[in-house]
Amino acid sequence: MIEVKNLSKTFGTKKAVDGVSFRVEKGEVLGFLGPNGAGKSTTMRMITGFTPPTAGTARIGGHDIIENPISAQRLFGYLPENAPSYEELTVLQFLNFSAEIRGLRGMEKQKAVDRALEMCFLTSVKHQLIDTLSKGYRHRTCFAQSIIHDPEVLILDEPTDGLDPNQKHEVRTLIRNMGQSKAIIFSTHILEEVEAVCTRAIIIDRGKIVANGTPRELKQRSPLSGSILLKISGVLRETLKARLADVAQVKKISEPVGEGRLFEVRLFAKEELNRESFNQAVVEAILSVNGTIMEFHEEEGKLDEVFRHLTLPDTETRKIHETLI
Amino acid sequence: MKSWPAIFTIAKRELIGYFASPIAFIFIVIFLMLAGFFAFMIGGFFEAGEASLANSFFLWHPWLWLFLVPAIGMRLWAEERRSGTIELLMTMPIAPWCTIVGKFLAAWVILAISLVLTFPIVITVCYLGDPDKGAIAMGYVGSFLLAGAYLAVSEMTSAMTRNQIVSFILSVVIGLFLILAGYPPVTNFLVKIAPDASWLVDGVASFSVMTHFENFRNGVLYLADVIFFFSLMIFCLFSTSILLRGYRAG
Numbered sequence: 001m002i003e004v005k006n007l008s009k010t011f012g013t014k015k016a017v018d019g020v021s022f023r024v025e026k027g028e029v030l031g032f033l034g035p036n037g038a039g040k041s042t043t044m045r046m047i048t049g050f051t052p053p054t055a056g057t058a059r060i061g062g063h064d065i066i067e068n069p070i071s072a073q074r075l076f077g078y079l080p081e082n083a084p085s086y087e088e089l090t091v092l093q094f095l096n097f098s099a100e101i102r103g104l105r106g107m108e109k110q111k112a113v114d115r116a117l118e119m120c121f122l123t124s125v126k127h128q129l130i131d132t133l134s135k136g137y138r139h140r141t142c143f144a145q146s147i148i149h150d151p152e153v154l155i156l157d158e159p160t161d162g163l164d165p166n167q168k169h170e171v172r173t174l175i176r177n178m179g180q181s182k183a184i185i186f187s188t189h190i191l192e193e194v195e196a197v198c199t200r201a202i203i204i205d206r207g208k209i210v211a212n213g214t215p216r217e218l219k220q221r222s223p224l225s226g227s228i229l230l231k232i233s234g235v236l237r238e239t240l241k242a243r244l245a246d247v248a249q250v251k252k253i254s255e256p257v258g259e260g261r262l263f264e265v266r267l268f269a270k271e272e273l274n275r276e277s278f279n280q281a282v283v284e285a286i287l288s289v290n291g292t293i294m295e296f297h298e299e300e301g302k303l304d305e306v307f308r309h310l311t312l313p314d315t316e317t318r319k320i321h322e323t324l325i
Numbered sequence: 326m327k328s329w330p331a332i333f334t335i336a337k338r339e340l341i342g343y344f345a346s347p348i349a350f351i352f353i354v355i356f357l358m359l360a361g362f363f364a365f366m367i368g369g370f371f372e373a374g375e376a377s378l379a380n381s382f383f384l385w386h387p388w389l390w391l392f393l394v395p396a397i398g399m400r401l402w403a404e405e406r407r408s409g410t411i412e413l414l415m416t417m418p419i420a421p422w423c424t425i426v427g428k429f430l431a432a433w434v435i436l437a438i439s440l441v442l443t444f445p446i447v448i449t450v451c452y453l454g455d456p457d458k459g460a461i462a463m464g465y466v467g468s469f470l471l472a473g474a475y476l477a478v479s480e481m482t483s484a485m486t487r488n489q490i491v492s493f494i495l496s497v498v499i500g501l502f503l504i505l506a507g508y509p510p511v512t513n514f515l516v517k518i519a520p521d522a523s524w525l526v527d528g529v530a531s532f533s534v535m536t537h538f539e540n541f542r543n544g545v546l547y548l549a550d551v552i553f554f555f556s557l558m559i560f561c562l563f564s565t566s567i568l569l570r571g572y573r574a575g
Binding site: 078080 | 330331334337338341342345346408409410412413415416417418419420573
């Protein structure tokens with residue numbers, strides 16, 4: 001549904017977006033991640049046809065946004081950053097306007113507006129001026145505008161920014177449900193959101209895509225991913241460490257930490273091994289020196305580590321790497 | 326969506342915005358007060374003893390509109406830029422020129438309402454004497470076109486900035502130029518410095534809204550004057566679209 005090809009944007013001498021390409025199909029929710037100023041909003045503005053790109057283009061449902069903007073714009077709903085809306089209108093007036101401009105009239109318009117009001121929990125404030133609403137309501141008013149025509153494609157720039165935890169939860173649920181039948185792109189810098197909502201995530205840094213995959217795949221790029229965290233008692237840490245070092249598949253053992261008899265140690269396995277036999281060997285090794293396993297945890301990896309790893313300048317990444325391992 | 330429904334929707338929203346805030350009401354009241362004040366106190370409507378509105382009422386309109394039209398036009402794009410709604414507007418499935426024209430028409434409607442509400446002075450002059458009704462109608466048409474021309478200038482300056490005050494000032498300055506280009510002190514000065522270059526004086530003066538409005542004021546309709554006002558409007562609205570494209574490109 002969304003096809004982004006080699007999008008680039010230069011402001012003066014600064015390259016804000018540099019050769020970004022990706023696709024989003026129906027049924028996908030794509031999380032667009034990146035530090036502030038990485039080019040997320042600029043990319044979205046180019047996809048929606050607001051900002052003309054310096055090079056490259058985007059196609060929505062087969063319509064080129066540069067050559068045929070109006071046909072492309074008919075197909076998507078867009079929530080810009082900071083969720084702007086006409087503050088001097090009431091919620092109802094604003095949504096009526098959005099519906100009319102999308103070509104909806106009469107009963108069709110009525111139904112679309114009611115549906116959007118209901119989905120975004122705005123029915124109780126529909127006659128209030130947007131100016132008098134709290135930030136959460138304003139945000140949802142703009143969100144309602146983007147879904148008013150039940151578009152096949154949704155482009156949301158930080159849809160949960162400035163909402164309280166309950167509202168965030170509601171919006172995420174909304175996005176996840178709609179994601180089953182639509183193609184959705186949304187940008188965020190909240191990583192938990194990506195795990196909760198996305199089927200795929202892209203990390204962008206200084207205008208370039210640095211990672212593209214499912215949240216699970218991305219997490220596996222974490223340096224800690226696949227390692228085993230053990231909490232052990234009943235054995236001297238030196239004894240245990242020496243014993244574990246003898247296990248053939250163990251690549252690396254961290255220095256045991258902890259107070260008294262209870263301590264933690266992290267094991268890194270060699271690549272491409274049988275997980276089952278590795279775990280078996282580790283457990284047997286611990287038991288052979290009469291250690292008690294209090295906890296045995298296989299690390300999935302953490303998205304925020306991957307994020308930092310990919311988006312921080314090189315020297316700092318190395319520092320983090322060293323402290324982790 | 327076809328162009329006209331889109332223009333109509335934009336204009337409707339803009340009008341709701343004008344009347345939801347007190348801007349439109351304040352504007353209309355101030356216009357009526359000033360129009361009356363100038364006609365009766367300064368224009369000497371009664372003292373002149375003429376059954377005509379040309380020299381008492383319409384005479385002041387270029388000056389009235391000069392300061393009042395930018396007050397209506399300054400927010401057209403500056404406000405969209407300040408609040409970020411321009412991003413919504415420009416990503417909706419309508420052509421930018423429809424939006425530009427829709428906004429223009431909405432503000433023009435308010436100016437038209439203000440003009441229509443000056444009808445008591447027409448009743449007064451008809452009650453007191455037997456004026457040339459065609460001339461009065463021409464005066465109104467001229468004033469309406471003049472207001473439209475200023476409004477187009479205002480919409481253009483509004484697209485230049487996110488600050489309404491800056492937009493207002495720019496608009497008044499350009500409007501002032503459009504008046505002064507045909508003002509006798511200025512044309513006399515041009516004659517003095519370039520006595521042989523009548524084309525220069527005529528050329529500059531032809532840019533003036535004054536010379537074109539004067540014909541309307543005197544009840545004469547020239548096609549050239551109508552074309553002048555409409556070309557000014559079209560030029561400014563076209564410039565608006567270029568300015569907006571520049572803004573979007575960053």
